[in-house]
Amino acid sequence: MKEPKPWVKPVLELGPVLLFFLVFILTRDETVSLGGRDYGGFIIATAVFVPVLVLATAIQWRLTGKLAPMQIATLVLVIVFGGLSVWLNDPRFFKMKPTMIYLLFAAILGVSLLARRNWLGAVLSEALPMDAEGWRKLTLRMTLMFLGLAAANEVVWRSMSDSTWVYFKTFGLPLILFVFLMANAGLFRAHAPDRPGKGDE
Incomplete structure (x- = not known):
């Protein structure tokens, strides 16, 4: 194709x-x-x-x-x-949708940690190669991030206006995800499988 x-x-x-x-x-x-x-x-x-x-x-x-x-x-x-x-x-159902999505993602990643399965790596390893320890750390961090996003969405839609929620959903959440990825750049480098000198650590 x-x-x-x-x-x-x-x-x-x-x-x-x-x-x-x-x-x-x-x-x-x-x-x-x-x-x-x-x-x-x-x-x-x-x-x-x-x-x-x-x-x-x-x-x-x-x-x-x-x-x-x-x-x-x-x-x-x-x-x-x-x-x-x-x-x-009723707008409330659509506003709850991000909460459900983030809780679902957090649950899936949490189960993968408990089961010691690299599900995140299985999906993203082609685009982001890392060793098993790197994927474990990233999975834990993403689980916590998704839980935080779910909580943030609940606070915003329950306490703020429709316009505020729309701006938050359209621009705020993607910005948070971008900042999260940038903040983990060091993790990606440290656990790259072909990092020079890694085998000597």
Whole structure:
């Protein structure tokens, strides 16, 4: 199967999120009446986001022939919680979705630590080669990070406005993940399997 161009994957992954943000910004002060019910901007943006994410995921699967387990889990939770928010006209379900995703990821990584299985390495080792100890440390750190993100999402959506949550979800969470990866650059270098002199330590 022909490998897609490098820019395709980021567009398919980030496009639906940015579209959700744009639709929300444009409609947050609007109300749309359908079937005798009034829907605010948050629900409108969610109703756009869910099918667009399904389409983007389907295109990615068609182009690459594969999807990561985390992508599949995320898609299922988006459909379930996004669908509930639109159906019940209640933004809370969609706002809880990141919490469920992060708790799921933390649980999977936590189980892999307890079972002494390198599940994270099995998924990412091709892009980020490290020795077993490096993967163990990264798995522990990512487990704690996902638990922290779940707690942060709960605090933000329960105590702040829709707009604040949307900004937090669209820009805050990706920034936290980026900072986390940068903070672990030393770990990646220290546990690279071909690091010079490593066998003498």
